[in-house]
Amino acid sequence: MEKSFSSKLWAMYKKDVMNLKTESIFMLAFVLGINAYVYYQVMTSDSPLGASGYGVLSAMVVFGALFLVFIRSFSLISSEWKDNTLHMIMPLPIGGNTIFFSKLLAILTQTFVIGGISLALTLGVLYQILELENIQQIFNFLAMDSGGLLSSNLIEIIKMAGYGFISFSSLIVIVFFSSVVGRMFTKLSGFITFVVFILSNVLLGQITRLMDGVVDFDQGARVMYLGEPGGEMAGTMTFMGTPELLFGIAFTVAASLVFFFATTYLYDQKVEL
Amino acid sequence: MIQFKNVTKKYGKTRALDDISLDIGKGKITGLLGPNGSGKTTMIKLITDLNKPSSGEVLINQASISQESKKRIAYLPEIDHFYPWMKIKDAKNFIKTFYEDWDEKMYEELLGFLELEDNMAIKKISKGQRAKVKLLLAFSRRADIILLDEPLSGIDIFTREKIIETMIKDYREGEQSILITTHEIKEIEHVIDDAIFLKQGKIVLQGDVEQLRAEKNLSLVDLMKEVYSNGKEF
Numbered sequence: 001m002e003k004s005f006s007s008k009l010w011a012m013y014k015k016d017v018m019n020l021k022t023e024s025i026f027m028l029a030f031v032l033g034i035n036a037y038v039y040y041q042v043m044t045s046d047s048p049l050g051a052s053g054y055g056v057l058s059a060m061v062v063f064g065a066l067f068l069v070f071i072r073s074f075s076l077i078s079s080e081w082k083d084n085t086l087h088m089i090m091p092l093p094i095g096g097n098t099i100f101f102s103k104l105l106a107i108l109t110q111t112f113v114i115g116g117i118s119l120a121l122t123l124g125v126l127y128q129i130l131e132l133e134n135i136q137q138i139f140n141f142l143a144m145d146s147g148g149l150l151s152s153n154l155i156e157i158i159k160m161a162g163y164g165f166i167s168f169s170s171l172i173v174i175v176f177f178s179s180v181v182g183r184m185f186t187k188l189s190g191f192i193t194f195v196v197f198i199l200s201n202v203l204l205g206q207i208t209r210l211m212d213g214v215v216d217f218d219q220g221a222r223v224m225y226l227g228e229p230g231g232e233m234a235g236t237m238t239f240m241g242t243p244e245l246l247f248g249i250a251f252t253v254a255a256s257l258v259f260f261f262a263t264t265y266l267y268d269q270k271v272e273l
Numbered sequence: 274m275i276q277f278k279n280v281t282k283k284y285g286k287t288r289a290l291d292d293i294s295l296d297i298g299k300g301k302i303t304g305l306l307g308p309n310g311s312g313k314t315t316m317i318k319l320i321t322d323l324n325k326p327s328s329g330e331v332l333i334n335q336a337s338i339s340q341e342s343k344k345r346i347a348y349l350p351e352i353d354h355f356y357p358w359m360k361i362k363d364a365k366n367f368i369k370t371f372y373e374d375w376d377e378k379m380y381e382e383l384l385g386f387l388e389l390e391d392n393m394a395i396k397k398i399s400k401g402q403r404a405k406v407k408l409l410l411a412f413s414r415r416a417d418i419i420l421l422d423e424p425l426s427g428i429d430i431f432t433r434e435k436i437i438e439t440m441i442k443d444y445r446e447g448e449q450s451i452l453i454t455t456h457e458i459k460e461i462e463h464v465i466d467d468a469i470f471l472k473q474g475k476i477v478l479q480g481d482v483e484q485l486r487a488e489k490n491l492s493l494v495d496l497m498k499e500v501y502s503n504g505k506e507f
Contacts, residue, residue, distance in 0.1 A: 003371060011370035018358050087354035091321040092371050093343040186285070273323045 008094055009102055016106030019076065027068050027114050034061045035121045039128060059126075062118040066168070069114060073107050073172050074193065077179035086273055096264030100176050104260075107172050156239040163240070166249055170256040174200045177263045184270055204255055211247065274299040274450055275320060275418065280329035282315050282474075289315040291474040292329070299417075300447035302440075302464055304482075305454040306493075307471035308501055313454035314351065316471075317422045320452075321348045333418070344372065347416035349407045351423040355395045361406055362391040368410050379443065380413035386442070387435060401432040408439050415445075421453040425460060433460055440464060462493045470500050 038057055080086045089099060174197060182193030240248065275297040282290040290312045297303055305313045318324040319331045322338045333342040355364055361384075369375040384391065387405040395406055404424065411419055421440075425433045440451065441464060455461055468485060470478040477500055478485070482493065489496055 003373060007370055011367055015356065015367055018363075019356060021358070083357070084350075084352045084354045085356055087323065087348075087350040087352060088356075088367075090323050091343060091346065091348045093340045094371065095340060270325070272325055273318065 005098070009098055012094070012098055012102035013105050016076070016103050017109060019079075020072070020106055020110050023072060024110055024114060027065055028117060030068075031061050031065050031114070031118045031121060034064075035125050039125050043128075059122050062115065062122055065114045065118045066111060069107065069111050070168075070171065070175070072110075073175045074179060076103060076107065077176060077183070078190075078193075081183060081273070090273070096267035099267065100260065100263055103176065104169065104172055108169060111168065159245055160239060163245060163248055163252075166252050166256075170252045170259075173256045173259045173263070174204075177259045177266075180263050180266050180271060184266065200259070207255075208251065211251070274334060275452070276332040276335075277316070277319075278330050278332065280319065280326045280331060282312075282319065282324060283327045288474050290319075290326075293474070293476060294329075295469070295476060295479075297450065297452060297469075298467070299450055300445075301466040302444070302451040302453065303467040303469060304458070304461060304465040304493075305452060305469050305471065306456075306458055306497060308456070310473075311471040312474040313471055314422055315474075317348070317420050317452065317454060320418075320420060321346060344374075345417040347411040347414045347419045349411040349419075349421045349424055351426055353395075353403055355403075355406075357396050359395050360391070361389060361393050361395060361409070364395065364406065364410060365391075365413070369413075372414055372416070374415040376413055376415050379415075380409065383409050383413055383439065387439065401428050404428050404432065404436065408436055412439055412443065415449075417449060419449065419451045421451065423454055423456070425455055425457045433457070437461065437464060458493050458497055468493060470497065472501065 034057070080089060178193045178197035178200060181196045182189045182191075185192050275295075277293045277295040280290055280293045281288065289310075293312075293316070305316060307313055315324060319326055320333070320338070322343065331338055333345070336342060359367075365380060369377075387409055389402065389405055389409060393402070393406075395403060398406070408421075408424060411421065424436055424440075428436065437460060440453075444451065453461060453465065462482070465482055468479065468482050469476060478496070485496060486492065489499075491499065
């Protein structure tokens with residue numbers, strides 16, 4: 001009986017998730033450790049940073065964890081060469097599409113799990129150190145321009161989070177592309193990977209700038225002021241207007257597809273052990 | 274069944290294979306013989322698509338290497354190629370997903386024959402046992418083509434015997450083709466039907482083993498010594 005594409009993809013996905021399991025546990029331990037440290041410091045000492053400072057530190061851990069996931073995506077490709085596991089993957093009757101799609105799904109799963117747990121821990125620590133009575137107050141604490149971030153800006157936040165997720169996926173695809181190009185060279189492979197990654201992002205940036213004249217990016221943009229209610233303004237956050245957001249999503253998806261298929265073409269046709 | 278048409282493979286300035294043309298017939302056990310660096314592993318890698326020819330082409334049943342042709346090939350590499358977290362059953366469950374010719378009954382039989390257990394962590398077992406695991410996964414399929422790259426390398430004499438026994442145990446003569454690269458000619462001399470001697474990327478001698486032995490009046494081991502040590506041309 002012909003093996004289905006979905007069963008092959010599932011097998012590859014499970015394998016890639018297992019490859020990321022150990023380091024995911026280490027990343028979670030790191031996140032947990034930082035949050036525990038923050039909580040301990042705030043609760044036991046008169047720290048110069050103060051509760052807000054530790055809150056910011058705790059929130060930075062979320063981005064730190066996501067940065068680690070991003071960095072690891074480079075070695076997810078190169079380790080197949082280093083550990084000789086490519087001898088198991090390359091002779092399989094599957095193409096680069098399945099191989100790289102499963103890797104992308106595995107990294108996004110890791111992002112959801114680690115990002116989600118980090119965020120939950122950070123909110124938990126904020127909840128404790130600010131001595132709040134309910135979760136809603138955490139969001140109120142961050143938004144001085146309205147009664148609550150959740151109620152008045154929820155749609156904007158969801159849109160921005162979705163766009164951020166698409167952009168992160170696109171970045172991972174460019175990592176795959178750069179790594180595969182790098183692997184086509186026996187010497188200076190890591191350096192070539194780095195240069196291709198930078199150049200690809202510069203190219204995308206240039207194209208976006210060229211499109212600036214076509215789309216009115218400022219239309220519908222909205223600024224939110226951050227800070228404690230009644231207190232000083234701590235900063236601002238600009239939400240993209242609908243035209244800019246739609247253009248951004250369309251362009252990012254299109255660029256990702258181009259890079260993805262270029263990656264799988266190079267893998268299928270050019271890449272060797 | 275497997276054809277090499279004027280195949281040259283270069284790694285930088287080094288020619289691993291130099292204009293090789295060859296036809297490996299169906300249903301035989303063929304030995305790819307030669308010293309280190311003669312091009313044996315490169316030939317196997319070209320058939321599995323791990324490497325691409327610099328020029329010329331490799332064909333399987335008249336067609337270029339493709340996902341379709343890969344479905345018919347079982348490959349045992351010389352190096353350890355398992356993921357560190359894999360137990361034997363994980364490797365099995367992974368591999369069997371991709372091949373229609375996976376034979377679970379054969380797997381169970383071979384697992385016992387090779388004295389292995391499903392729950393063994395591959396990273397923690399001995400080199401000989403890992404060689405057996407590779408063999409287990411290659412021979413649990415009813416593949417038309419089985420490629421064995423140095424399956425006896427660095428393995429003790431008892432495990433070698435077990436490996437050779439496994440090779441011939443369920444071999445389907447006339448249907449299945451086995452291509453084996455090795456330095457251990459003595460051990461496989463009685464198993465192989467055809468021999469191909471490689472030297473510096475070129476074929477220096479090839480043919481039916483019985484015929485070669487009769488014509489040259491030498492065993493394969495002695496033939497190899499003549500070819501590689503004494504530089505004799507046949």
